[in-house]
Amino acid sequence: MIHHLRAGGVSLLLDARGTGVPAVLHWGADLGHLDDGALAALADALVPAVPPSSVDDPLRLTLVPTLSQGWSGQQALAVHRDGRLDVDPALLSVERVNVDWDDVLLVDVGDAEAGLEVRTELRLSPEGVLAVRNELRNVAGTPLGVGTLDVVLPVPDRARELADHTGLWAHERRPQRLTPGHGVWLREARHGRPGHDDAYLLAAGTPGFGFRTGEVWTAHVAWSGDRRLWAERNPLGPAVVGGGERLDPGEVVLGPGEVLTTPWLVATWSDAGIDGASDRLHRRHRRRRGPLRPRPLVLNTWEAVYFDHDLPTLARLVDAAAAAGVERFVLDDGWFHGRRDDRTSLGDWTVDAAVWPDGLHPLAALVRDAGMELGLWVEPEMVSADSDLARAHPEWVLGRASTPEWRHQRVLDLADPGAWAHVHDALAALLREYPIAYLKWDHNRDLLSGSAHRQTEALYRLLDALREEFPHVEIESCASGGGRVDLGIADRVDRFWPSDTNDPLDRQEIHRWTSVLVPPEHLGAHLGDARAHTTGRSSDLGFRFATALFGHAGIEWDLTRASDEDRAAVATWAAAYRDLRGLLHSGTVVRADVADPALAVHGVVAEDRSAAVVALVALSAPGVSRPAPARVPGLDPDASYRVEVVDLGAGAPRTLDAGAPAWWTAVAGGGSVVLPERALGETGLAWPLLTPQQAVVLRLTAV
Template identity: 60%
Template sequence: MLIHLQAAGTSFVLDARGPQPPSVVHWGAALGDLADDDLAALVSSAVPAVPPSSLDSAPRLSLLPTAADGWSGRPAFAARHFRTRSVDRPSPGSVLVSLAADGLEVAIEIELSAQGVLRLRHRLTNTNEQSYDVNSLNVVLPVPTRACELVDFAGLWAYERKAQRHPLRTGIWSRETRHGRPGHDDPFLMMLGTPGFTFDEGEVWATHLAWSGDKQLWAERSTLGPTVLGAGELLAPGEVRLAPGESYETPWTVAVWSGDGIDGLSARLHEWIRSRRAPLKPRPVVLNTWEAVYFDQSLERLMPLVDAAAAAGVERFVLDDGWFLGRTDDKRALGDWTVDPVRWPDGLSPLIEAVHSRDMEFGLWLEPEMVSPDSVLAREHPDWILGGPDAATWRHQLVLDLSVPAAFDHISDRIAALLTEYPIAFIKWDHNRDVLQEGSAHRQTTAFYRLLASLKQRFPDVEIESCASGGARIDLGVLDLVDRFWTSDTNDALERQHIQRWTSVLMPPELLGSHVGAPTAHITGRQGDLSFRLATSLFGHAGIEWDLTTATPADQAVIAEWVAEYRKRRALLHGGTTVRSSGDDPVRSVHGVVASDRKSAIYALVSLRAGGEAVPAPVRFPGLDPVRRYTVRPLVLGSPPRTLQDAPPPWLAAGSVTLPGRVLAEVGLPVPLLTPEQAQIFTVEAKY
């Protein structure tokens, strides 16, 4: 059987004529409607020559390449001679392949979405009479040899999503994470493209593992076979042991091709992610109390902040860490999820009633997967601690073993009790340490998923944020169970520009929390103008992480105006197509969102550091309809951005200009001479 899946400019061609496992003939640009004869000719003509000193048949990369098939690269599975049992088409955009070998069966699911996003996963079943240890089971996809430049990500706490680019030479570039969560250094999205690919130019193939535990992503170039991208869960020896009849299902590998650079990947991924979720209500403006008060909590301390939040137009007030029994600092009480009677003698009800009376939702911080050594829970149940009570602490805490049924039930019951007693609309779900227990990541991750799923089923209207000491658990695996991600613990606007730019390659901006911090960033100590902080936070799920009671009346008024602007424009910000300037310029960047009907757009010109040009290049506006005429205007958030110029560009001094979209995209407009760490916002509206 020859299979051709095609959607949204992407084709996937599979040679499933058996009995050997099927192989991918083409994954990339759409090939058009191929007649059966043309498809057969394509597959036949794609067979390469047989080189000397090699297998006596042409090299062939199957969907499950192993050494037994002659594949000398990193295998998808242990060496077995699998044979095809069946190939089915459950729908026009999907394929189900069944393989068998030596008491094992593998089912391979393949889907190509309407947006051109490819998903693959394996299900391994042990049909032996003895148990079987799964060491690895990976997805491996071929890409053309012209894809020879690679971008993936590194990072650390508060500095996530650091892009790293280099050529892919002969050999393997392998990234593995062993944090029990993806980690701040998560490779995130591995992109392999044609040389010099940018945000808007070049072909790019990319893979992401939809999994919140340990993982491996790799790219491999071989002299003996095709270049490949691979992905799979990273399993410790003995971590997954299948009894007779049991199965192991891999996480989905999400793969996407673009002929229009990195922005083309985002366009497909964002549209696909949005299509798979129930429409979110408009993303409410959030105020989170962490950097405002830290552990200094009481009704008297927080009431002025509640009033200030309401005056600013905040729609969701979130009480962060410090509300529960004995939690006076970060060294104690995790696991004791009971409201502290000293700080909150009447419980949380007075605070929640005050929040609700001011037309705001109430949210609460939790860290259910962790336990403090100094806690009632740890003292009463040391057997619930992963690795035991003497395991190494991280941020003064240990990991609660959710695979223990009693521990799972206890945490589930405590959260359910809180959600039943109090009208809580939102949970900030944190995870502040690596797991660091060999062989535990799989069971801990699957238990975490079960816990979220059970709570979602019982409390479907409660939204959950995935926070992992910032951005250490942002992936498509947990996305089915949460409603937002905390992008990073840093609210430094300059750092956030890089972090949000790259995190939004995969995740739509409405899922990425982006807050206005204090004038002096708490983590970096950098001072930032309010206008720059507001411009940075506008492009995401906007919020505030700042004690507004300390802001001047003028700044409070500016924040209220910014909130109103965000609320006015969030349908565009959260429903349009994300676009970015061509390269990853260390001096300045341009990013924006274009409405799906291309009648409106909003862009930010960001000055990151001092440049080397007296007159920088014009700003271009990608993504517009080339035929429509648009009016471009500056949008001031608070005070105008700082500039160093004797005179602005005349069009900017005039307040607007109207030009065709093609001119704005290809020629652009002269820019104000921004000083470092400033941003100019532009609105673009079609004339017809």
Template identity: 60%
Template sequence: MPLPTDLALVPAAAAGEAAPLLADAAGDGEQLDYLLRDGAGTVEVRGVVVMAPEGVVVVRHAVRNLREVPLHLASLDAAVPVPARAEEVLDMTGLWASERRPQRARPGQGVWSRETRHGRPGHDDPFLMVVGTPDFGFRRGEVWSAHLAWSGDKRLWTESSALGVRTLGGGELLAPGEVVLAPGASYETPELLLAWSANGLDGLSARFHPWQRRVAPVPLPRPVVLNVWEAVYFDHDADRLDRLAQVAAEVGVERFVLDDGWFLGRRDDTAGLGDWVVDPDVWPQGLHPLVRSVVDCGMELGLWVEPEMVNPDSDLARAHPDWLLGGPGTPTWRNQRVLDLANPGAYAHVRDQLVAILDEYPVRYLKWDQNADLLAHGAHAQTLATYRLMDELRAHRPGLEIESCSSGGGRVDLGVLRRAGRVWVSDTNDPLDRQRIQRWTGVLVPPEHMGGHVGDRRAHITGRAASLGFRLATAFFGSAGIERDLTRAGADERAVVAAWVAEHKARRGLLHSGVVVHGDTPDGEPQVHGVVALDGAAGVFAVVRLGDSASALPGPVRLVGLDPDRRYRVRVLTLGVVDGLDDATLADVLPGAVADAPPPWLAAAALAEGVELPGRVLTEVGLASLLLQPEQALVLTADAV
């Protein structure tokens, strides 16, 4: 039974009185409720453990101050025992534009603890802590995992005692004095989500994904997005954006998102944050002309906002310097400071300005950014206020969807996904980086929540060039979109993008409801990932080569997750290929390979009738691999015969 550990109170004199003792418990097989009290009657903790039908264990606690003086809470974590055979630890770290980097260790005895102190999860968020049998993979090994559904400071940890006891736990990371409970007041922990699998990391996804789909579903189908940031940046020229909207509609885009630069004084990133009114110098008629263009083309309008931040160079900061979190002397980060949303005046100001925008324009989608660490005390209150603001705006405008963006993937967790239908996985649109980031983000987050866009040939952040085919295949599997100036693309390339959009629309019902699978290859190249329908009737797979392989001949391609007792017709899905393309465009779309001829099965699969094979062969034996060039992807479909 999960019990709170490290229930720490200050001053220290109270800690000795606070050892929790079980006072009451009741359960029905699906939920356990229990009450803990200390012997002195100064504090009580109520715990709830829910065993969800998907196999996710949800643990939360509430501590109440029974004393007549304030109670300073230092921590309240939850922990569960795990077997001694769980010797290996995997969690995530990362950087801006390189989030969710996996790291593995066998730490031995003692505590392996990962903490975030950014006031947000951050790009180095441990994200999901997994302990398991040595050398576990996506399809092998026994694993236990923990995720804290919280968008502020946190910690995840595992401990191995010399007595042979292992534990896995986590909780909110509180700063000294951050939570002080008045007499009779309570503090509620974020939910700690736990899951076990006997079949590696894919087994965890098979529990977390359907749980997330049940507790916080998003409307399906997911609309195809065009975000204008890497198309125009701060150059908000109305005529240029109108042309972009027209071309976006022509290729099948369903949601047009106006990014940073639309509000007062916002000509670059040094001014304007906090002044959420349309800039009359840029938009003398407001956003109404663009709205008419977008809506007349049959698309939804989305808008970029950053409600938690403020530029010192803004009307808001000049009028209310006391609303800036941290006080005088707090450094800026990216030319901005944090707006103290726990301050009632600041909260009301930003809420009312955003409500006015929602009332004037048919905004169906907010790309909600958060581009700075807090750099000040107050992460707990700020996180709760942000959640409340999101909740209020969604209640005010039913159907409003929020995308969680935090200088890219700095706020990706299942706490914010109770309120946001989409997460911006990373600021990089480089498909080589994106393949890695999406692979590991997707262990926890279902694909329909993960935004991925087709960018320019040369990536904005890395400067690396990638083929159009690799970019299309990378963005195909999630909540798909485009982030480039299509008005500068030639007719052939626009035709390719339109065909890709149409193929995604035809397949997104499967992609956004099925079981996510990954193959385990000895040296990691090529990587295989895909989505299989819940009934096993169909699957879509990508065979991806990111870099050099350890061997001259890559291992077989196994289409894991298919029903071994059924037969499947395997076909090549040539994303974006249409009749009449010139040779250069066709070469840019088709995957590049180092081979005189493809394997016989692949030559047959490239034809309309495909190749028919037993599921057991596809999943256990595999298919001879095509020696793809680095940074190339081959997409396959498998349909039950």
């Protein structure tokens, strides 16, 4: 039988005729309604020729491609039992169901001789997002070692250009592009977490695809440990993308009857460039997570006070935060037993009585009385060699004595039941004693030893248990910044920290690419000091305001040292954030294709396109004296919009205009101009000549 799933403008076509492993014939553009005869004709038309010096039957790229089928590319399934490696599964059954609004195919295949069965679950969401995972069962009486269990999907030959990401600490999600020939473009994470150089989202597209143009097929592995993501073209013909968990030899061995379930490979198709794929991913995530309460404006104490904790200092910061309109006050590292620097005490999760003789109760009372929520920093997966925990339980510390420390810390073996229980109980005790509404959950080093598979599974169990016990507590995923941003942990956390840098110039790019996968309401965006603590670069307040606005906004700045003028400006910016966050956190994220890399146009358009918030950004000096007009994508082509500047409190941006564009003259002084969408989205707005590291935020309202 040929199965055709359709949703959200996307079709998935699965050929399950015969006894072989079914094959995905198509996933991408909606094929429309097709009866059984048309489906059969379409499938037959796709049967390839048999070339010379090849397997004698037409080669099909199945759901579980293996060498025994003639597929010599990346294998989806590689197992070993008693020295035997070959696997040749055949179709057992196909079931179609509906789960959580997703149209689902459950495909079961098995190999009785090899003693295994594989269930492939394919889900097509109402938004047109395809999620696929495999489940491997050992049905024999002896152990089965698993080398690889991945998801492989075909892409058309026209998808010749690839894009993914790389990066490093404080410079995450840097895009990179290539057009490979025959062979495999393979990206593997070997950090025990995705890492700062994570491939993140792989896009295969028609040459030259952009934010708003071209066809793209994207793939992301929803897993927070070691993982693989690849694209492959080879002389056999089919081009593919694939991904899954990266396993070390011997890391997963299934006993009789045991099951291994892979992470989801989350895939999308778009004929409207990267933004089209991003919109599908955002809509799916928002539906799955449900509506969020308004994202509270945060103040985090890290870059304000670092380890210098005392009640009088923090009391002054609480007062300044409340005056600025902050809604959540987060106490960062330095509050627990013996913690005076970053070389000691991780694992000892009790409040330091020397600094806090009355516990955190006095601070919690100040925060509550000021009308704010209390948040707390923790790093539960790590342990300091100099800690009571490490001295009491050295067997809970992963690695040998020769395994290097990383940021002066080691990894706690959460897969050990005793270590897991210790962390769970310590965190639960804090959450029961104090009115903590938010945990900033950090993870500041790679594993370098132990099993990333077992560690990640234990982490998920821990997060799931705490969320069930304390459903009111929100959790942020921080991993020395953006080292663990993925859709596996996204089901368990409410916020990501995309990077440890608050430098707005770097953050512009980091947010642009991180938000392709994760909606902006889940991405922390903080207003830092005038001189960025990570880069030493100084930035105007207006540029910092405009950058931090487009996310879950916060402040990481000692406001007690700011001038009265700057504090008043922060209060204006905070009010603008509260006014706009309903739109910023629910609308469609749009990014214009701008030829000059010095300039950027991005924003959020309301679901009904009645309003938008858009930023025109000068990252550096443009390549020409008169940049091409700025086009604002995603608006209603039949509407006109009132355009006005959003007052963020910092005054007008710096420009070099000897004679400013007429529309800019009209709005820069607090006025407005009404323009048809064609002038905004097609012909564009003449750029005000912003100097480097300047931005203007516009509010567009349909009239």
